[in-house]
Every structure is written in C-alpha cells, then in structure tokens.
Amino acid sequence: MPLTLSDTDADFEARFAALLAAKREVSEDVEQAVRAILADVRTRGDAALIDYTARFDRLTLSPTTIRIGEAEFEAAEAAVDPRTREALVLARDRIEAHHRRQKPADDFYTDPLGVELGSRWSAIDAAGLYVPGGTASYPSSVLMNAVPAKVAGVGRVVIVVPAPDGRLNPLVLVAARLAGVDEVYRIGGAQAVGALAYGTETVRPVAKIVGPGNAYVAAAKRQVFGTVGIDMIAGPSEVLVIADDENDPDWLASDLLAQAEHDTAAQAILITDSATLAEAVEAAVVRQLATLPRGETAAASWRDYGAIITVGDLARAIPLANRIAAEHLELALADPAPFLSGIRHAGAIFVGRHTPEVIGDYVGGSNHVLPTARSARFSSGLSVLDFMKRTSVLKLGPEQLRALGPAAIALAEAEGLGAHARSVAIRLNL
Amino acid sequence: MPLTLSDTDADFEARFAALLAAKREVSEDVEQAVRAILADVRTRGDAALIDYTARFDRLTLSPTTIRIGEAEFEAAEAAVDPRTREALVLARDRIEAHHRRQKPADDFYTDPLGVELGSRWSAIDAAGLYVPGGTASYPSSVLMNAVPAKVAGVGRVVIVVPAPDGRLNPLVLVAARLAGVDEVYRIGGAQAVGALAYGTETVRPVAKIVGPGNAYVAAAKRQVFGTVGIDMIAGPSEVLVIADDENDPDWLASDLLAQAEHDTAAQAILITDSATLAEAVEAAVVRQLATLPRGETAAASWRDYGAIITVGDLARAIPLANRIAAEHLELALADPAPFLSGIRHAGAIFVGRHTPEVIGDYVGGSNHVLPTARSARFSSGLSVLDFMKRTSVLKLGPEQLRALGPAAIALAEAEGLGAHARSVAIRLNL
Known part of the structure; x- marks a missing residue:
C-alpha cells in the first residue's frame, strides 16, 4: 500500500x-575498495583493467581486445531488429535537433569606456560516458549522453561498458554508432572510471566523465572529481x-x-x-x-x-x-x-x-538525464552546456587602464594586497 | 629560486x-570533525552554532545577535573610506552590467510534428555565500558572488562570515549592502555551512552554497552537497x-x-x-x-x-x-x-x-571566481547560470502521440520496460 x-x-x-x-x-560503504582499485589502475594501467575485468566480469581481456572493433559493431548492426534501429534513429535525430538549440553564443562587446570584454564558449577535449551492463544497459541513455557531447563539439567521445560474462547489448553498440561515439571499451566498474580519468596504455584519459552507474561507479566518479569533471550523481x-x-x-x-x-x-x-x-x-x-x-x-x-x-x-x-x-x-x-x-x-x-x-x-527530444532527489531546486538536466566551458576575455588599452586603474588600486590596498596594487600602479607610473 | x-x-x-x-x-583530514559538527548543527540548531562560535571564534552569541542588524551596517558605512566605497560601487556596477548579459533566454518552440518543446530558466530560491574571516575577508569576493546571484533573480541571498574575537571587516558589510544581500550572519566554519544547508531557528536553509573557505568549509560543502547545491571547490x-x-x-x-x-x-x-x-x-x-x-x-x-x-x-x-x-x-x-x-x-x-x-x-566586470588546478579543461568561472536551473517542458496532443508513440514503444520493449511501453500504448489503444 x-x-x-x-x-x-x-x-x-x-x-x-x-x-x-x-x-x-542505501549508501553502500565502498569508498575504500574503490580507492584501491583507482590507485591500482593509475599505477598498472591495462594490466589492472585486465585483472579486475577477469575478477568482476568473468571476462578474459588482452590489451588488443579491451577496445571494441569494427567487426563487433557490424555484428551488432546485423543482430538488431530494424524497427528498433529505426526508432533509435528517430530518437537520435530529435535529441540532436533539440540540443542544437542549447549551444551558447559567444559574447564579445566593447563597453562605454572602450574596455573589450568577451565570454567565449568551447567544447571540452574529450568526454567519457559510463554505460551500465546487464539489464540497465540502455541504448536510450547512450543517445541522451553522447548526442549532446557531439553537438557541443567534443572531439573525442568514449564509452566504457562492462560485458559481464562477455555479454554486451548490441543496441548499445548501435546507439553508440548512431551518436557518433569515437571509441568503445568493454570495461566497467571503478576500474573503467579510473581508466577514463588517468588513462592507461590503451585508453587515453578524458576531461569529463558522465553517465549512470552503481555504487562503485558513483564512488569512483566522486573520487576522480577534480582530476576530471563529472556530471551529477543520479x-x-x-x-x-x-x-x-x-x-x-x-x-x-x-x-x-x-x-x-x-x-x-x-x-x-x-x-x-x-x-x-x-x-x-x-x-x-x-x-x-x-x-x-x-x-x-x-x-x-x-x-x-x-x-x-x-x-x-x-x-x-x-x-x-x-x-x-x-x-x-x-x-x-x-x-x-x-x-x-x-x-x-x-x-x-x-x-x-x-x-x-x-x-x-x-x-x-529533450534530455532524460534529469535532477533527482529534490535537486531540481538547484540543478538542471544534462545539456550541451555540460560539455562546454566558458573563458572570460578582457582587454584594456592605456586609456582604459587609466580610467579603471585607480579603483583597482584602492580595492587592492583595502584588501592588503600590495603586489596587486603595484601591478596596476606600475603601469600608470603611480 | x-x-x-x-x-x-x-x-x-x-x-x-x-x-x-x-x-x-596539503589535504587536511578534517572529514570526521566536520561530520560531527554538521550533525550537531542539524540536531541542535542555534544552540550548536552558539557553542561552536564560542569555541572557534571566541565570540559569545545569542539567538538575537547571530544575525547582523541595521545599526552595524550603518556603523560599517561610517567606518569606510569614501574612496574605497566609491571603488566598490564602480566594481558593483561593472560586475552587474557584465553579468546581465549572461542571463539565459527561455526557448519555446513547436517542431514540424506539432510537438511543443521548451527550456525554461528559473532562479534558485535562496543562495548562501560563505565569506572567510580575517585577512582573506575580501569585499571584492562578496560582490563577485552576490551580484550574479541577484542578477539571476535569487530572492534571498544570505552571507555567513565568521567574526573571530568579534572582529568583522566593515568593507564586507558595505559590499553586502551594495550587492543587495538580504541577510548576514556572523558565523563561520563547518557550523555555518550546516546552518545554511539544514537551517536553524534563526537561519532559514538555502538551496545552494557558494564561496571560498578553509579545509573545514570545503569539507562541509562537499558533505552537504545533495541536500543543497555547491559551487566548485576552489x-x-x-x-x-x-x-x-x-x-x-x-x-x-x-x-x-x-x-x-x-x-x-x-x-x-x-x-x-x-x-x-x-x-x-x-x-x-x-x-x-x-x-x-x-x-x-x-x-x-x-x-x-x-x-x-x-x-x-x-x-x-x-x-x-x-x-x-x-x-x-x-x-x-x-x-x-x-x-x-x-x-x-x-x-x-x-x-x-x-x-x-x-x-x-x-x-x-567579469567574474574573479575561476576554475583552478587545471579544471579550466572542463569547467567555467562563476556566472549567472550557477544561480539558475533549467526545466524542460514537453507537450504532445493526440496527433503527436500517434506520430511518436510507436517508436517510444519499440525502444521501451527493447529495453525490457513493460510499463513504459504500456503507458504509451494504452493511450493509443494499442
């Protein structure tokens, strides 16, 4: 009831x-176990990935089979019901059309004093997407995470997905292709998060890791945060x-x-x-x-x-x-x-x-990765903005520095920061 | 060298x-100490705030003196060098003008199928700003954090600032006024973060906590994350x-x-x-x-x-x-x-x-709260967007549901989600 x-x-x-x-x-206490796995992947690279995959996914990998190759993508395409594939194409197209509208515009302008100011948006270099294995290995989530990254202009979008007992959902591979994903690796758990954050011989590191996962994956994302960016923990x-x-x-x-x-x-x-x-x-x-x-x-x-x-x-x-x-x-x-x-x-x-x-x-067409647990009070669903960052640009000439400099010096002095004050004063011969 | x-x-x-x-x-191990303080503030409210403030700031507070009152703001105004105040006004105006340009526009449109889609931006209800005490109690940081919140439309902007031995920087109070801050409390440390996150008899909770602080403040922000939003840890x-x-x-x-x-x-x-x-x-x-x-x-x-x-x-x-x-x-x-x-x-x-x-x-005019430690690879400086969140809006009529429904059913079935499929099929008599 x-x-x-x-x-x-x-x-x-x-x-x-x-x-x-x-x-x-229920918050599982997996912090220590995850910390050890991450440290091991950081130190031993592929060898650690191979060990953990054997242990947790009962799957024997070698450095050459960590990454999923062309033949497997083709086999996946062949295995998939054409009606389902068509539905994925429709979903992909609608997600792409909607997310294109989210691309932020740069803003460069000159203010009344002649100061040139700018906000420039650029894509992150590389994004890693965690895709769970088993029954929660959803092709729709592949599209919802990877399409916005590609719309943002991320050059390298990478998927990690565990293949327990060697089994992979072919729809995940088809969706990855449809979304323009560049690399897919058959690894999961904290070890996969470690590979994305620190890199190994086979997996080059990314700048940000997104996507849902179990308690180990969530803890690993929290622990690598700072080295890389992460999305919200759903x-x-x-x-x-x-x-x-x-x-x-x-x-x-x-x-x-x-x-x-x-x-x-x-x-x-x-x-x-x-x-x-x-x-x-x-x-x-x-x-x-x-x-x-x-x-x-x-x-x-x-x-x-x-x-x-x-x-x-x-x-x-x-x-x-x-x-x-x-x-x-x-x-x-x-x-x-x-x-x-x-x-x-x-x-x-x-x-x-x-x-x-x-x-x-x-x-x-809108994103299905959305804030849970009352966090919609302060956060938003996944969007193109999550795969971009903004750089401020400021340009003064001598005249603008004369206009603004004295106020900067006054504030620097009030804050007790002498080198701050000097860095302006020295340019104004003050 | x-x-x-x-x-x-x-x-x-x-x-x-x-x-x-x-x-x-150097990462100080303050997790346990912070956890205890947060739990205590959550349970005992103002009484805990008063105890920790006596212990850490050597300051005796009562429920009526936790919040800073009108007379103190006026005394601060009187204590401040007019030239410095003028510089703060100039800074405030320039920060406000620049950040107004960051306000995102809502986007509502109808796609070729007749589906109505929207992205609506709204401000968070309340933001808490941590301001350090002592020599790092910078009025410029008050402006850089509070002005974007007010430009975003945050109804309630709250400052917490410790007053060790009772001392407060009057410039912080003047800057708070200039930025339109609604409430200022003379508390600091993990206890102040706990008050903002959970609320006490005197301090109503906020939806997001921003601003710099020492290791205790950073750890407290990390621990309350989820209950409230936080900014980056600088x-x-x-x-x-x-x-x-x-x-x-x-x-x-x-x-x-x-x-x-x-x-x-x-x-x-x-x-x-x-x-x-x-x-x-x-x-x-x-x-x-x-x-x-x-x-x-x-x-x-x-x-x-x-x-x-x-x-x-x-x-x-x-x-x-x-x-x-x-x-x-x-x-x-x-x-x-x-x-x-x-x-x-x-x-x-x-x-x-x-x-x-x-x-x-x-x-x-641009923000001085910026990504450190190489995180500019994946994150941005503080902006109006940090005080707003986006809600997706989707509206279909019967005709649009007939057009899109079958693809949704196909994907739901492929993902093994029977109730998902039914929720569409039942409306289409399928």
Missing part, C-alpha cells in the same frame, strides 16, 4: 515533510503526477508504474483533488501490476515509496510540487497553464493528458 | 609533466603569463607577484621566447619582493611553485598553455590574436600589456 495523505489531515504537514525527507537509497527515478478528475485511471496508473518499474527505490506520487480518481488509480495500479514483466520491482517501489495525496483545491498542488521538486512532473489537467507558471522546481514537465513521461525518456 | 625550464632541454617533457602533476595543497590561485621580448620586466614581475602574494601555494608561471627577458623578470621579482607587505608569502610561493619556461618559438606556448589550463592567463604580446584563438583552456584571458590580471580581480 502506498502512502495516502489528504491535506485535510491534521498531521498532513508532518507526514508530507517526512515523505520529502525519506532517504530512498539517484533513483521519480515522477509526480498532478491530475484532475477527468483522467482515465488506467493511463495514470501506467505512468506511475513506468517510474516504479525502474528500481525498487524509484518513487511515484499522485496529487489529485478527486478522492474517486485516487481510489480508481490505486485499483488500476494493482490490476496492472499483475501483468507487468517487472512487476515485483514496481510493486516494491509502489509499496515502499509510492504516495497518493488528495487536496481540497488543486491549486494547493503547486506549492507541494515546488517542495517535491520532482525529476519528472506530469500535468494531467484540462487547464495546465496556471500550474506550468506556478511550478518553479522540476527537472522536466510533461503537459496534458497526451504527454506521458515515457515520451521524454525516448523520443521527445 | 623558481623552476626554470627550456623546451630545448632533453628532459623538458618529463619536467613539464611533473610541474603539471605537482600537488600544491584551489590556490594561479597565473600564466606569456610574454614576448618587448615587455617591461617590472610590469611582469608585479603580475607574477600579485598571484604569489595570495597564498604560499599559489602558482605563477612565465613563458617567453626571450632568455634576456626571463632573467630580467627573475631579477625584478627578487627586487620587488623586498618591498612587498606580503613578501614572505609571495617569496615562498615563487620559490616552491613559480616557474619560468623559455621556448624557442613563442607559438610553442600555445599547446603548453592548453595543458596548463591556467585560472588566469595574461597575453603580454604585440600580437595576441593567434594565441587568443589557439588557447582553448583557461579560466580568463587578459589581453595585451595594459590588462594586468588584477583588473579582473576588481573592476573589469
């Missing part, structure tokens, strides 16, 4: 606050559905379950002003669970973290949604406009009854 | 690589000066020392094609050190981390500069254009002989 709350309950605020504060992840997925009473309960139930099936720690929340709809959705969830391939996972998520909140007035959902700051927010409403303008904190908003969140997972 | 290298040395590559790899910071400051032989050695020496005086772990590097200039700069550094108020700090930095690199051809400086990826880069050159286009990795570039880096510290 999911949590059920009503904003007329006397203890509503306390129970809602508890829902927000609930930790959904938590379990979430959806918040705000619904009026005109919805088909089965549609909403399938949306809630689409989050729940990801992970037993995923979270699906419904807010509605209709007690009748709330009950009908709950019943529909139970019905649909019975025929779901990943029903056990979804049932555990719904039981442990699901919630149905009924409110007297649907407008009351707006401040609640801002406090939840959901990764995904569906507005299944006849009139979504006031909600769209009132809700400030959400990773992505899906508007109207015909925009299930799943469209955004695959073919909407 | 700084390190001296020439690209004609047989061991140049090895020694240059060693220069890049050198760690300049390392010691750096400058790289690329100079032709037409420079005044005293100008360049003062620029190198302006970095070196920040911190014994700061780094100043000169690259030139003139051995004569290299020697003259080295002599000028020694001469200027003798009369510098912070001469001991600067001398230690120059001795331990300074470097002079002579190259046969100045064009050779471009790949070296890209590997150094300096926080600050000065191009003291007659023809900086090819360097400006060739150097891709730098926090900020200062062009020509009349743009000492110090102008960028105070009154250039």
Whole structure:
C-alpha cells in the first residue's frame, strides 16, 4: 500500500515533510575498495583493467581486445531488429535537433569606456560516458549522453561498458554508432572510471566523465572529481503526477508504474483533488501490476515509496510540487497553464493528458538525464552546456587602464594586497 | 629560486609533466570533525552554532545577535573610506552590467510534428555565500558572488562570515549592502555551512552554497552537497603569463607577484621566447619582493611553485598553455590574436600589456571566481547560470502521440520496460 495523505489531515504537514525527507537509497560503504582499485589502475594501467575485468566480469581481456572493433559493431548492426534501429534513429535525430538549440553564443562587446570584454564558449577535449551492463544497459541513455557531447563539439567521445560474462547489448553498440561515439571499451566498474580519468596504455584519459552507474561507479566518479569533471550523481527515478478528475485511471496508473518499474527505490506520487480518481488509480495500479514483466520491482517501489495525496483545491498542488521538486512532473489537467507558471522546481514537465513521461525518456527530444532527489531546486538536466566551458576575455588599452586603474588600486590596498596594487600602479607610473 | 625550464632541454617533457602533476595543497583530514559538527548543527540548531562560535571564534552569541542588524551596517558605512566605497560601487556596477548579459533566454518552440518543446530558466530560491574571516575577508569576493546571484533573480541571498574575537571587516558589510544581500550572519566554519544547508531557528536553509573557505568549509560543502547545491571547490590561485621580448620586466614581475602574494601555494608561471627577458623578470621579482607587505608569502610561493619556461618559438606556448589550463592567463604580446584563438583552456584571458590580471580581480566586470588546478579543461568561472536551473517542458496532443508513440514503444520493449511501453500504448489503444 502506498502512502495516502489528504491535506485535510491534521498531521498532513508532518507526514508530507517526512515523505520529502525519506532517504530512498542505501549508501553502500565502498569508498575504500574503490580507492584501491583507482590507485591500482593509475599505477598498472591495462594490466589492472585486465585483472579486475577477469575478477568482476568473468571476462578474459588482452590489451588488443579491451577496445571494441569494427567487426563487433557490424555484428551488432546485423543482430538488431530494424524497427528498433529505426526508432533509435528517430530518437537520435530529435535529441540532436533539440540540443542544437542549447549551444551558447559567444559574447564579445566593447563597453562605454572602450574596455573589450568577451565570454567565449568551447567544447571540452574529450568526454567519457559510463554505460551500465546487464539489464540497465540502455541504448536510450547512450543517445541522451553522447548526442549532446557531439553537438557541443567534443572531439573525442568514449564509452566504457562492462560485458559481464562477455555479454554486451548490441543496441548499445548501435546507439553508440548512431551518436557518433569515437571509441568503445568493454570495461566497467571503478576500474573503467579510473581508466577514463588517468588513462592507461590503451585508453587515453578524458576531461569529463558522465553517465549512470552503481555504487562503485558513483564512488569512483566522486573520487576522480577534480582530476576530471563529472556530471551529477543520479539517484533513483521519480515522477509526480498532478491530475484532475477527468483522467482515465488506467493511463495514470501506467505512468506511475513506468517510474516504479525502474528500481525498487524509484518513487511515484499522485496529487489529485478527486478522492474517486485516487481510489480508481490505486485499483488500476494493482490490476496492472499483475501483468507487468517487472512487476515485483514496481510493486516494491509502489509499496515502499509510492504516495497518493488528495487536496481540497488543486491549486494547493503547486506549492507541494515546488517542495517535491520532482525529476519528472506530469500535468494531467484540462487547464495546465496556471500550474506550468506556478511550478518553479522540476527537472522536466510533461503537459496534458497526451504527454506521458515515457515520451521524454525516448523520443521527445529533450534530455532524460534529469535532477533527482529534490535537486531540481538547484540543478538542471544534462545539456550541451555540460560539455562546454566558458573563458572570460578582457582587454584594456592605456586609456582604459587609466580610467579603471585607480579603483583597482584602492580595492587592492583595502584588501592588503600590495603586489596587486603595484601591478596596476606600475603601469600608470603611480 | 623558481623552476626554470627550456623546451630545448632533453628532459623538458618529463619536467613539464611533473610541474603539471605537482600537488600544491596539503589535504587536511578534517572529514570526521566536520561530520560531527554538521550533525550537531542539524540536531541542535542555534544552540550548536552558539557553542561552536564560542569555541572557534571566541565570540559569545545569542539567538538575537547571530544575525547582523541595521545599526552595524550603518556603523560599517561610517567606518569606510569614501574612496574605497566609491571603488566598490564602480566594481558593483561593472560586475552587474557584465553579468546581465549572461542571463539565459527561455526557448519555446513547436517542431514540424506539432510537438511543443521548451527550456525554461528559473532562479534558485535562496543562495548562501560563505565569506572567510580575517585577512582573506575580501569585499571584492562578496560582490563577485552576490551580484550574479541577484542578477539571476535569487530572492534571498544570505552571507555567513565568521567574526573571530568579534572582529568583522566593515568593507564586507558595505559590499553586502551594495550587492543587495538580504541577510548576514556572523558565523563561520563547518557550523555555518550546516546552518545554511539544514537551517536553524534563526537561519532559514538555502538551496545552494557558494564561496571560498578553509579545509573545514570545503569539507562541509562537499558533505552537504545533495541536500543543497555547491559551487566548485576552489584551489590556490594561479597565473600564466606569456610574454614576448618587448615587455617591461617590472610590469611582469608585479603580475607574477600579485598571484604569489595570495597564498604560499599559489602558482605563477612565465613563458617567453626571450632568455634576456626571463632573467630580467627573475631579477625584478627578487627586487620587488623586498618591498612587498606580503613578501614572505609571495617569496615562498615563487620559490616552491613559480616557474619560468623559455621556448624557442613563442607559438610553442600555445599547446603548453592548453595543458596548463591556467585560472588566469595574461597575453603580454604585440600580437595576441593567434594565441587568443589557439588557447582553448583557461579560466580568463587578459589581453595585451595594459590588462594586468588584477583588473579582473576588481573592476573589469567579469567574474574573479575561476576554475583552478587545471579544471579550466572542463569547467567555467562563476556566472549567472550557477544561480539558475533549467526545466524542460514537453507537450504532445493526440496527433503527436500517434506520430511518436510507436517508436517510444519499440525502444521501451527493447529495453525490457513493460510499463513504459504500456503507458504509451494504452493511450493509443494499442
């Protein structure tokens, strides 16, 4: 049974606050193990990669088979259902078109004093994308991470993906090709993160590592941060559905379950002003669970973290949604406009009854890598900006230095920084 | 003596690589101490703040004196040299004008299928700015952090600043006022970071914490990350000066020392094609050190981390500069254009002989919070974007869902996600 709350309950605020504060992840203590693996990869390079891959993935590699070669890409292409490949092409094209609009413009201008100022954007040199192995080896995530990197202009995009017992998802290889990925290595875990950060004989290092992974991968990313950049550390997925009473309960139930099936720690929340709809959705969830391939996972998520909140007035959902700051927010409403303008904190908003969140997972065009665990209050989904950086440019001539120099000297002196003051004064003969 | 290298040395590559790899910071092991302080502030709120402030800052506070009141701001205004205040106003205005240009535009459009897509930017609700106490309590840093937050539209900007033995820099209070800061609290250390992240009876929590601090502050920021956003963890400051032989050695020496005086772990590097200039700069550094108020700090930095690199051809400086990826880069050159286009990795570039880096510290208008320790390869200086986040918006009608739905179903099925497939199929009666 999911949590059920009503904003007329006397203890509503306390129970809602508890829902927000609930930790959904067990943090495994893998820091020490990861530290040792990273140090070993840094020291021994390929030899360490080969050892860990034998141990963790039960796969024997040699320096020449760490990287995936042309023949395997071709075999993958041949193995893939043409309809699925076509869907990947559609997704790739739509992601690319949407992300092209995110490319920032340089800004160079001369101010009224004649000072030339600039902000110049450039791509990072190389990006590494971690792709999990096994059932979570999603080709859609390959596209969502690699396409923005290529749109940004990253010259070298590299994938690492473990092949437990030698098995690789051919769709991952096909998606990598479609996204323009330059190199793919069959390594995973902390050892793969170490290879991307420090480089080995076979794997040249990258400047930034992105992509989801298990506790070892997340810890490794945190530990190499500084040597390279990393993306956010994503938590379990979430959806918040705000619904009026005109919805088909089965549609909403399938949306809630689409989050729940990801992970037993995923979270699906419904807010509605209709007690009748709330009950009908709950019943529909139970019905649909019975025929779901990943029903056990979804049932555990719904039981442990699901919630149905009924409110007297649907407008009351707006401040609640801002406090939840959901990764995904569906507005299944006849009139979504006031909600769209009132809700400030959400990773992505899906508007109207015909925009299930799943469209955004695959073919909407926007990114499916989004802030989880209420971090939409302060962070954004993955974008082209994550693969670029900005350099400031400043140029003064003698006249501009005369105009601005005295103020710089005054501030340097006030801060007790004598060489700062001198570096300006010496140029002005002061 | 700084390190001296020439690209004609047989061991140049090895020694240059060693220069890049050198760690300049001693990492203090304060994790456990910080964890205890944060937990205590989270549990006991103001009472914990008061206890730690008594212990670490030798200052007795009560709940009513944690926050700085109107009378103190007025006393600070009265205590400040009008010329310095005027310089702060100039700096504030220039920072504001430059950062206004960084405000991202929302992007809403309808694609050829009729799908409505949007990227909406919004400010975070509240930002906390850590300002160090003592000699590093810089009013310029208050402006550089708080002005972009206010330009972003952050409703509530809060400063925490320790007042060891009760002493506060009045310029910090004046700068806070000029930047439009809403609240200032006289607390510091890990306890102040905990108050900003978790809130206490007196300090309401914020969504993101920015600003420099010592090892305790940095560790506290890392530990609260996730509960709130944080900015980068800044390392010691750096400058790289690329100079032709037409420079005044005293100008360049003062620029190198302006970095070196920040911190014994700061780094100043000169690259030139003139051995004569290299020697003259080295002599000028020694001469200027003798009369510098912070001469001991600067001398230690120059001795331990300074470097002079002579190259046969100045064009050779471009790949070296890209590997150094300096926080600050000065191009003291007659023809900086090819360097400006060739150097891709730098926090900020200062062009020509009349743009000492110090102008960028105070009154250039661009931000002085910049990526250190080679992180300009993958990250940017502080900007308005750091105080905003982007929400994706997607809207399909029945027709668009019919067009895109089948591809989403194909991909969901290929990824083994049955509820994903159903959430689309159920709306299409498939």
